[in-house]
Amino acid sequence: MLLSRYSNNSRRKSVVALALLASIFFSAGCDMKPHGTKAGEKAPEISGTDVHGAIVHLSQLQGRVVVIYFWTNSCCAGNLKQLEPYYSRNRDKGLTILAINEGNSRADVEAYARNNGLSFTLQTDEDAMTSKEYGVFGFPTVFVVDRKGIIREKVLGQTDTARLEKIVARYLD
DSSP, X not given: OHHHHHHHHHHHHHHHHHHHHHHHHHHTTOOOSXXXXXTTSBOOOOEEEOTTSOEEEGGGGTXXXXXXXXXXXXXXXXXXXXXXXXXXXXXXXXXXXXXXXXXXXXXXXXXXXXXXXXXXXXXXXXXXXXXXXXXXXXXXXXXXXXTTSXXXXXXXXXXXXXXXXXXXXXXXX
C-alpha cells in the first residue's frame, strides 16, 4: 500500500513539474521562430568583420540592395564565384553582395576569395549565430534586401545567376 501511494504521488509530482516548466517556458515569451527572415520583414542586423578585417554592419548598407548569400565551401563555392561578374557590373548601381560562410575558417574563406578574384564582402559565421538568426537550415540560402532594409526575397537552394539577376533587378531599378 505504501509503495502504490509513493508511485502515484511521484507520478503526480512529475506531471505537475512538467506542467509548471511548460507554463514558464511559454509565458516567458520563448519564441523559437527566427525573426526577420520572411519577405516583408526588416532584415536582422548583421555585424562583424569581413575576411579582410573591415567592419560590416547591414544597417550601414541601407540605401543599397543587398544580396545576403549564406554558403559553405562544400556545397556552394562554385556558384558563389559566378556572382563576381554580376556584382562588378552592378555595384555602381547600388548592389552589395554579402556572402556569409558557415563552417569554414576565416583563413580558408579569405584564401577562396583571393584565389577566385572575389571583390564583394565575405564574412565567416564559424559559430553559426548569423545563420541561426536568419533561420538558415540549408545551403545556399539567399536573401534579397531592398534599399530600406526590408527582406524582399528568400531563395532556398541552388539558383543560377540569371535567375538571381532577374530577382535583384526588380529592386535595383
